[in-house]
Amino acid sequence: MGQTASTDKARPVSMKDVRIQDDFWNYYIDLVRDVVVPYQWEAINDRVEGAERSGAVSNFKIAAGLAEGEFYGFVFQDTDVAKWLEAVAYLLVSKRDAALEQVADEMIDIIGKAQQPNGYLNTYFTIKEPEGKWTNLTECHELYTAGHMIEAGVAYYKATGKRKLLDIVSRAADNIAEVFGDGPGQIAGYDGHQEIELALVKLYEATGERRYLELSRYFIDKRGQQPSFFVEEAERRGWTTHWRKNKIHIDHAYFQAHQPVREQEAAAGHAVRVVYMLAGMADVARETGDETLLEACRRLWDNIANKQMYVTGGIGSMAQGEAFSFDYDLPNDTIYSETCAAIGLIFFAHRMLQLEPNSRYADVMERALYNTVLGGMSRDGRHFFYVNPLEVTPGVCEGRNKNFNHVKPVRQEWFGCACCPPNIARLLASLGEYVYSVKGDTVYAHLYIGGEAELAVGGAKLRLKQEAGVPWEGKARFEVSLAQPSSFALALRVPDWAAGAEVLVNGAAYPIDGRVRDGYAVIDREWADGDVAELALEMPVMRVRSHPLVKGNASKVALQRGPLVYCVEEADNGPQLQQLMLPLDAKLEVGFDAELAGGLKLITAEALRLELPQWGSQLYRTDSGASLKPAVATFIPYYAWANRGKGEMAVWVKERV
Structure with missing residues (x-):
């Protein structure tokens, strides 16, 4: 597979070591803590008047034997609880909250009781269709749902040190490892909706158990191989479908299963699935040194960023299938541009920055963050866009032309398929992880967001205090705190929107001609306590x-x-x-x-x-x-x-x- 050692890689600075103190972003982080997460807890408990019913929490209570009733919602409804828990975990990192932690612990107790003795965890198949487990991977999101709960388990363990949810998801992952593989009686397949791949890498990083990394690589390697797993699965099932009464129709490109992942040339199919898959591929490439996976990530990144991305950082131009269509097909009024897809693009960009720090990834990450992601939530934290249009005429999108009916002229309170609101919450709650990374003796500043970070670089421990004016002013100031002088490089991104850039070190001009590498102005010197680097970016209207x-x-x-x-x-x-x-x-x-x-x-x-x-x-x-x-x-x-x-x-x- 073209594997090499993967020792020369960057690493993000943990959000435990980053405290955001920023005039622009603190509003949104506080909004997530004070409004969004409490509101979403009420929503998934079906206590928001006028909002669509969720059923997510009640499903777990029924599966746990704590309540009676029928399953409600989509087959992946469990993920709303998982993403809520993940957002809570990130909030607890930055500020402990005993009351919120108790609510989360009680929810985790319910999840534990809903788990089956063999480790299987999925309320839909536990309650409604127990005989259907693992029979419709194409459509029913079992591994996708497990992946989100694994992410929550890892995040909660890192935030609190509590292992209960981590142990639950580890047992679930062990059950998946028993079910899937090329051995006798195993399923030699993969999920229709990617997510498990990146989640398993997180579980590997948290536990040190390499079998989780290998399982992630297995799912990536299997996708798109012939004969088609989805066709074989459909034949075993009699070509029945979860969503409709007629027979299933399999569009392999929709599932990114039309070719092995290393051979795919352009992003195709469901946009969220594409970028979740690519995030998992980048993770596996980083951990294994698989150069063929990395090259596929680069190739598909170039196709998305250069031919299939909106100016707002949104992706997925087509309502049919919430999907990519073809190169340069970017309609503004029938656009889809799902909020989750932009968030997935940020996940992918962030991972590529760890593989090869290059401003082109951070530029897109920033573009999607400030435009589509922020646009997906109202200032009150209680209304959301699923679709993010670039052109709206209310009378048209609310009229009888169904080609426009997915576009909403105002944000909605909640959705039956409520993937986007909790996705926004978990991203904004974890924003500190996206600001910096360290590679060797270089600190990379990817985003200009004020706050303090504790870093280890070049054998030294330091504190870096950033004051930033973005998005209104092109200014950033970095003050270094060190116990003793140390040599390292501070690499400041020169964004694609900057018409010019100047750097000062301790008030004196620092020439950057010849010192801009891969879009970063590199200040390589011996630093002392109290040293200050300033970046001034020209910010014209373009x-x-x-x-x-x-x-x-x-x-x-x-x-x-x-x-x-x-x-x-x-x-x-x-x-x-x-x-x-x-x-x-x-x-x-x-x-x-x-x-x-x-x-x-x-x-x-x-x-x-x-x-x-x-x-x-x-x-x-x-x-x-x-x-x-x-x-x-x-x-x-x-x-x-x-x-x-x-x-x-x-x-x-x-x-x-």
């Missing part, structure tokens, strides 16, 4: 244009400042946003709105608006009588849209040359 093959954006432009993509909303610009035009030489000014979304910088532009005469009842005319009138267009950060009621929104506007 006009972003699409590749010519993105047909929907022809003759259109988007505005970006720093990591933030901007949009126009009806609340500022009136209806019929398609009639706005931005002249090529339009003056763009940055202002501040203290009221909207907690205070933000907006952009005003000298624009034009297409004025049309009274059209009458005719559908088509040969004389338009149209004229262009001066107008002022107001752009707000994309993440802040839909906080002022229902209205039109657009990221891309016509550009008048």
Whole structure:
């Protein structure tokens, strides 16, 4: 498999060693702690009036013999509990909370009672279809569901030192290892929805048990091999399907099983599954030194980032299958761009940064974080987007054209398939893990988020205090605390949105010409206690244009400042946003709105608006009588849209040359 030793790898700085103290991000982290996690606990306990029923907690109580009733929800409903527990674990790392920990411990007790003696853990098959275990991996998410609970078990153990959930998921993983493999009586297959792969690597790291790493590699290696496991499984089952009454139809590309993973050239199929798979592949490549897996990760990364990603960092352009479609097919109004897919892309980017620190991964990680992920949750922490459109007309997406019905003009309280809200919570609660990594004698700063980090680098232990102005100002300041002088490198990312960069060390200019490696300005020197490095990034308003093959954006432009993509909303610009035009030489000014979304910088532009005469009842005319009138267009950060009621929104506007 082209394996080599994997000793020269970066490692993320544990969130236990990072304390975020940032004007922008502390609001969201506190929101997760004070509002989102408590709200989601109420939601999965079916106590939010007006929200869709969850059934997630009650399913565990029924499976544990603590309550009577029928299973409710999707076959993967257990994952809502797992992701909630994972978010709780991350919150407990940064701040112990005895009451919250007790609630989590009580939930873990219920999970333990729901586990079967052989280690099997899944409430759907325990309650509703016990004879169906492991018979429909294609559709029923058994390994996916187990993977999320494994992630929760590892996170909770790391946060609290308590082994109960870790032991539960270890037994579940041991049961999976008995069931799956190439031996007599085993299932030589894999899940339709990837997740178990990355979870097993986390379990390996927490326990040191290499069999979990090998099991992860087994699932990756099996995917896409011939003959088709999904076809063989369907034949054994009589081609029945979980979701419909007719026979199952298997689209192998939807499951990324159309080719062995090392041979795949382009991202295809369900977007979340793609990036979860790639995160697992990157993990296994890192731990085993498998160069063929790493090369496949690079190839698929390039396809996603260069040909199939929205300017907001969203991925998955097609509602059918929540999937990638084809290169440069990026419609703005029928877009899918599931919040979970952007989060999965962040997971993948973060892992690639450990394999090869390169700013191209951090740039995408930052883009998805500040735009799609933040946009997926309202400022009140109780409303969420599953789909993240780049163009919205409420009357269209709420009308009778079902091609638009998946797009919502306002955030929803909860979803029957509620994968996105708890995914946002667990990502934001663990944000500290994404800021830094260390490789050899180099500290890499990937994100400019204020706070303090305890690091070990170049044989020295140090504290690094960061003060950051991003996303509003392109400034970051790093103060080093050391017991004694030490030589190491501090690598500061120069983002793709920066028009220029300057570095100061202890107030003196530090030339970075020739010192920018893979997108990082490297300050390699002997550091002493109290030394300060400052980074100044030019943050102009940028006009972003699409590749010519993105047909929907022809003759259109988007505005970006720093990591933030901007949009126009009806609340500022009136209806019929398609009639706005931005002249090529339009003056763009940055202002501040203290009221909207907690205070933000907006952009005003000298624009034009297409004025049309009274059209009458005719559908088509040969004389338009149209004229262009001066107008002022107001752009707000994309993440802040839909906080002022229902209205039109657009990221891309016509550009008048």
